[in-house]
Amino acid sequence: MSAQRLCLIVDDEPAAHYVLANYIGQNPKLKLVHQCFNGFEAAEYLRENPVDLMFLDIDMPEMTGLELLKQLDNPPKTILTTAYSEFALESYDFGVIDYLLKPIYHPRFEKAIARLFDMYPKNDPVSDNRSHISVKVDSHFVDIAFDDFLYAQSYGNYVKIFTPQKTWLATITTNELEHNLPSDRFLRVHKSYIVSLGNIESRDRETVTIRGEKIPVGITYRRELSERLR
Incomplete structure (x- = not known):
């Protein structure tokens, strides 16, 4: 993926296009590639043209x-845009990054974009100095410092993230979490577990121990774990 994130605006209001296009143009990490004025145009465009980020109005005629x-x-x-905050709360059921309440102010726009880049891996060329990961918990985002991250466990459609302070139940898949953690500090050791390598206290053939908790190590992950802990 290129350093610039390719952006699509979907909104039935020309004024919203003007504001968002202006803000996107001010951020060197973003590039506006297309603008749609209804959901049908957007669906057709996205069938042939993948983008990295969509700014999507909730309240549009014919197709919301x-x-x-x-x-x-x-x-x-996706970052949702709306004039009605009650619709924004419902939007979290669809796994969006954030929502912007109209009228959209530039500092709030930049905060949403920062949240986007928090989701990319450390080896991403535009986001290689992260100290934390931002994950969705309930209807808001929580920043979890890498230094506090002990291990993660799959939990249905969620992931439990264990820290010394508490356990977070995040709306993210284990695969997504794995790809958004720095690979030099974290390792998948089982189909259901990701561990912080620096917090491993001991290990045997089938488990690693972190804070007294034994975590299973899958057969297919044992060789890489051994190599990483040499």
């Missing part, structure tokens, strides 16, 4: 933003 998300098999990362 949420209806568009429902019909997309693999929607891009």
Whole structure:
């Protein structure tokens, strides 16, 4: 993926396009590639043209933003825009990054973009100095410092992230979490577990121990674990 994130605006209001296009143009990490004025145009465009980030209005005639998300098999990362905060709360059911309440102010826009880049791996060329990961918990995002991250466990459609202070139940898949953690500090040791290598206290053939908790090590992960702990 290129250093610049390719952006799509989907909104039925020309004024919203003007504001978002202006803000996108001010951020060197973003590039506006297309603008759509309804959900049907957006669905057609996305079938042939993948983008990294979609700014999507919720309240549009004929097809709402949420209806568009429902019909997309693999929607891009999305920041929802709306004039009505009650709709924004519902949007979290669709795994969006953030929502912007209209009128959209530039500092709030930049905060949402920072949240986007928090989700990329450390080896990403535009985001290689992260000290934490941002994950969605309930209806808001929580920043978890890498230094506090002990291990993670799959839990249905969620992931439990264990820290010394508490356990977070995050709306993210184990695969997504793995790809968004720095590979020099974290390792998948089982289909259901990711561990912080620096917090491993001991290990045997089938487990590692972190804070007294024994974590299983899958057969296919043992060789890489051994190599990483040499």
